[in-house]
Amino acid sequence: MSASRFRGALMTVVLVSALQAPAHAYLKLGSDVNGRTISLLWPARTPVRYFISDQSVDGVSVPQFREAVGRGFDAWQAVETASVGFEFGGFVGGRPLDQDGANVIGFASRPDLERTLASTSFLIDTRTGEILESDIFFNSTFRWSVAPGGEAGRFDVQSIATHESGHFLGLGHSLLGETEPRPTGGRRLLASGAVMFPIAFTAGNIVDRDLTADDIAGVSDIYPDGKFRRTTGTLQGTVTRNAKGIFGAHVVAFNLRSGDMVGGFSLDDIGAFAIAGLAAGTYIVRIEPLDDGDVESFFENPSAVDADFKATYYQRLVTVPEGGGSVRIAVEVAAK
Amino acid sequence: MKRALVLAWLALILTGTPVAALAQQNPAPRARSFELSAGGIAVGPVDFGSATASLIANQSAAPESTLFRASSTIGTGLGVDGRLAFNITRALAVEGGFVWTRATLESRITSDVEGVPDVTLAQDLDTYFIEASAVWHLAALSFAGGRALPFVAGGAGYLRQLDEEQALTTVEPGTVYHAGGGVKYFLLRRPRGFIRGLGLRGDARLYVRSGGVELDQDTTRRNQWAVAASLLVRF
Numbered sequence: 319m320s321a322s323r324f325r326g327a328l329m330t331v332v333l334v335s336a337l338q339a340p341a342h343a344y345l346k347l348g349s350d351v352n353g354r355t356i357s358l359l360w361p362a363r364t365p366v367r368y369f370i371s372d373q374s375v376d377g378v379s380v381p382q383f384r385e386a387v388g389r390g391f392d393a394w395q396a397v398e399t400a401s402v403g404f405e406f407g408g409f410v411g412g413r414p415l416d417q418d419g420a421n422v423i424g425f426a427s428r429p430d431l432e433r434t435l436a437s438t439s440f441l442i443d444t445r446t447g448e449i450l451e452s453d454i455f456f457n458s459t460f461r462w463s464v465a466p467g468g469e470a471g472r473f474d475v476q477s478i479a480t481h482e483s484g485h486f487l488g489l490g491h492s493l494l495g496e497t498e499p500r501p502t503g504g505r506r507l508l509a510s511g512a513v514m515f516p517i518a519f520t521a522g523n524i525v526d527r528d529l530t531a532d533d534i535a536g537v538s539d540i541y542p543d544g545k546f547r548r549t550t551g552t553l554q555g556t557v558t559r560n561a562k563g564i565f566g567a568h569v570v571a572f573n574l575r576s577g578d579m580v581g582g583f584s585l586d587d588i589g590a591f592a593i594a595g596l597a598a599g600t601y602i603v604r605i606e607p608l609d610d611g612d613v614e615s616f617f618e619n620p621s622a623v624d625a626d627f628k629a630t631y632y633q634r635l636v637t638v639p640e641g642g643g644s645v646r647i648a649v650e651v652a653a654k
Numbered sequence: 655m656k657r658a659l660v661l662a663w664l665a666l667i668l669t670g671t672p673v674a675a676l677a678q679q680n681p682a683p684r685a686r687s688f689e690l691s692a693g694g695i696a697v698g699p700v701d702f703g704s705a706t707a708s709l710i711a712n713q714s715a716a717p718e719s720t721l722f723r724a725s726s727t728i729g730t731g732l733g734v735d736g737r738l739a740f741n742i743t744r745a746l747a748v749e750g751g752f753v754w755t756r757a758t759l760e761s762r763i764t765s766d767v768e769g770v771p772d773v774t775l776a777q778d779l780d781t782y783f784i785e786a787s788a789v790w791h792l793a794a795l796s797f798a799g800g801r802a803l804p805f806v807a808g809g810a811g812y813l814r815q816l817d818e819e820q821a822l823t824t825v826e827p828g829t830v831y832h833a834g835g836g837v838k839y840f841l842l843r844r845p846r847g848f849i850r851g852l853g854l855r856g857d858a859r860l861y862v863r864s865g866g867v868e869l870d871q872d873t874t875r876r877n878q879w880a881v882a883a884s885l886l887v888r889f
Contacts, residue, residue, distance in 0.1 A: 494709065495709060496709060496719060496721075496767065507712045508711065508712060508719060509708075509709035509710060509711045509712060509718075509719030510709055510710055510712065511708075511709040511710065511721075519712050520712055520713050523712070525710050570707075570721075572707045572721075572722075572724070574702075574705055574724060574726055574761065574869045575868060575869050575870070575871055576871060577705055577706070577707070577708075577871075579707055579721075600759065600777070600867065600869065602707070602722075602724055602761060602763065602775060604707075604721075604722070604770075606768065628770070629766070629768045629770050630770065631763055631770065631773050631775060632775070633773070633775060634775055634776060634777055635759060635760075635761055635775045635776065635777035636777075637777065637817040
């Protein structure tokens with residue numbers, strides 16, 4: 319079983335596309351509403367109710383699947399600076415991907431999606447960006463496991479559920495990771511720094527059960543609780559080459575004290591970026607091109623992404639204050 | 655010697671009274687009198703060690719994959735040191751102090767995964783101490799014909815560090831403790847008048863601070879040496 323198979327390749331089933339939201343990045347999913355890109359998110363009413371499809375697969379019973387998925391949701395629900403909640407609604411006979419008004423999570427056999435472990439789809443209100451329905455399917459073409467310590471040769475349901483439930487909440491992919499191309503196509507994961515990185519660990523690995531600082535900042539930015547804005551700060555600035563803004567540059571903020579890394583992207587024509595949810599402190603800022611994943615898994619319009627520049631450090635350390643924004647830094651990069 | 659003459663002349667202008675000879679006088683201050691000093695200070699460096707920006711490795715013997723490494727320091731800070739002392743007795747004084755220094759916080763980046771050349775990133779860092787001290791004069795150890803008065807001091811204070819833009823508080827305020835000693839060397843003293851003495855003051859202190867800029871999660875206190883040299887006016 320290949321380790322390079324994508325998880326969470328975002329399917330745009332109805333009315334939604336994986337646009338990038340303009341404000342704060344990790345990436346958040348967005349929708350174009352009247353010429354304006356707004357973040358996808360669940361309406362204020364919580365918890366969000368979900369149902370589990372009653373189809374089992376080899377090695378994973380329906381109750382086991384439900385428990386593993388529940389633990390995946392629990393990881394996000396436990397984030398102290400985010401206000402999200404989930405509620406198990408019961409088992410249903412419906413399949414994920416059906417437009418039935420229910421948020422259904424379950425297995426489906428999709429051998430045609432040979433690189434997709436699982437996927438999340440949305441039905442949204444195009445006027446507001448609110449999510450009306452979201453389904454998650456796990457591709458039963460692969461071998462799955464719910465073993466507490468993982469199982470060699472089988473992908474961990476809980477790890478993948480944690481990733482997909484990040485999409486379910488409106489998070490896009492993170493680029494905190496390193497990959498290399500595979501001779502047979504696709505990319506092989508070398509290392510990852512976020513559950514929301516688009517390429518899964520090797521089958522049997524359970525690392526992605528635990529959220530990272532990047533994941534936590536992302537979900538907190540979409541669903542901030544009362545103290546989030548007050549207790550964290552924002553790194554902001556622009557990325558340019560020859561004084562022209564770069565779209566899609568990956569910006570990594572490294573906290574010198576905690577060692578936490580949070581990434582974001584420059585998201586407009588002037589190369590502006592803003593990464594919210596950072597602990598106050600001193601940061602190293604590293605800029606790199608989007609070359610460790612398929613651009614399509616991050617942005618709807620890959621041709622807009624400019625990856626023709628060398629990885630670069632901002633020449634000074636940057637202070638991120640509590641409850642506010644850093645000075646706007648300007649990073650000039652050089653062409654490759 | 656020329657400097658002493660200038661200071662003596664200045665004292666004459668200020669007070670209009672003659673300057674008394676210093677030799678063989680007890681150098682300890684009068685009880686219930688004030689002293690003011692101002693000068694320069696150097697506060698020693700801090701080495702934070704190195705931090706690694708790492709990712710979790712997939713199928714590798716090593717559990718982590720290094721994105722880059724950073725070794726960070728705060729260089730020696732230079733600034734001003736001002737103190738106002740009230741001599742409760744001839745031996746004991748209480749003192750309020752203000753210290754400002756500017757230093758450079760630096761991180762040296764190495765081992766970048768994509769081969770970015772090593773680079774040093776910097777940020778100017780302003781540090782403020784507002785502190786209170788107790789000073790004990792060691793008159794029995796005076797030397798140089800009574801001109802030099804050793805002392806020991808210790809105290810605590812408030813710490814605040816700001817980044818170079820002076821607009822953003824780097825961290826929450828911290829606390830600083832200090833202990834040390836020094837010598838007050840009087841170039842001239844007078845038994846009467848508003849100004850009773852002029853001289854130089856040298857300090858050596860050990861600061862123990864908690865709070866402020868800290869780049870190591872496991873460290874809560876930092877020790878920094880400091881030396882200061884000031885002009886001293888005794889009232």
